[in-house]
Amino acid sequence: MLLKVQKLSEKYYPQIANLREHFHQFPELSFEEFQTSQKVCEVLENAGISYKKGIAKTGVLAEIYGTKKSDEKPKCVLLRGDMDALPVHEESGVSFASKIAGKMHACGHDGHTAGLLGTALILNELKDEFSGCVKFMFQPAEENYGGAKPMIEEGVLENPYVDAVFGCHLWGLMQENTAQIITGAMMAGVDSFDLKFIGRGGHGAHPHTTIDAVLMAARFVTNIQSIVSRRLKPVSAGVISVGSVQAGSSYNIIAQEAFLKGTVRFLDDESQAILQKGIEDVAKAVALEFGGEYELDYHREYPPLINDEFGAKIAQKAFLQVLGEKNIITKAEADMGAEDFAFLTRARKGAYVFVGIAKDKNKPVLHHSPNFAWESENLKVLMQGEAMMALEFLNS
Ligand SMILES: [Zn+2]
Ligand SMILES: [Zn+2]
Missing domain, CATH: 3.30.70.360 (Alpha-Beta Plaits)
Structure with missing residues (x-):
């Protein structure tokens, strides 16, 4: 399965890297993700993936149903990516720097949005490998106000009922090609x-x-x-x-x-x-x-973000295949930063994963800084990890 996922992530990578650069150039603040949301819909539309838009203002929920035969009751898994940028003036010097003065994707949410689109494109081609449903939650306003809670209130975890939730954050305090998945309080x-x-x-x-x-x-x-x-x-x-x-x-x-x-x-x-x-x-x-x-x-x-044992196990299994055992961190201190993915893990089983983006672990990439910068290549790990978590869960 991993090979198929890897192949598809290579196939879609150029498009996803372009999308990441596009989102990066046109950052939008919390609950103002109108262009971003429109672009997300456009990509889904072109791929023939069904979606609902305008959830909690700018949120989008896409759905893909597997076609694999199964005797068991079909399950549903939700993957989430946040879309908002920050009121920071970019000084990173990257070629695709923000074109909007005073606004910047300084937390990696450009990558979360593009990466989740990539994951959707991958799983859209692997429908015959799973039964059940994958939902893709493109969420507004993680940095401010919180878009997860209103999206839950508008029903993203129902119809069909979501059994488990997974998400990733690109993380500048960890080296590239590593992932941190701990059990218990994480943020x-x-x-x-x-x-x-x-x-x-x-x-x-x-x-x-x-x-x-x-x-x-x-x-x-x-x-x-x-x-x-x-x-x-x-x-x-x-x-x-x-x-x-x-x-x-x-x-x-x-x-x-x-x-x-x-x-x-x-x-x-x-x-x-x-x-x-x-x-x-x-x-x-x-x-x-x-x-x-x-x-x-x-x-x-x-609320605090807690990974339960079941969710952490699924995430570990998935990323272990993508990155190899020595690159998976399962013991680490909780981070005192906050993250509204917590509303999802409070409502359902699941886990949140940090995916490293620092070239050198001794030179962390600082989130929310005007110099925040990372290589789009890391999106391959993100896409593969997300796709494998969904498949691991649905086929478990
Ligand atoms: Zn942030
Ligand atoms: Zn963030």
């Missing part, structure tokens, strides 16, 4: 918060007549440092980072209000609850301490 869940402290503004020389919002903000930032170190179990992972503090206007005016923005990361629901409660407690305590008030807006965003 963090993420929440965010907006916090406002309300004091009483006044003259910098008369602090006793004021309630200092700057001091409340400073106390909060300091006091939350003990949440991870003292409330969370030492073996659980958690991050609370305040990324923005804004308050005050001049040397001699005590600020009336302070605004803070922060991010929260965790690997399980229990830790999430502990961190959220800790932030609420500290905000409340600080306001009480100073006699001011606070308004906390805590947003739950993406």
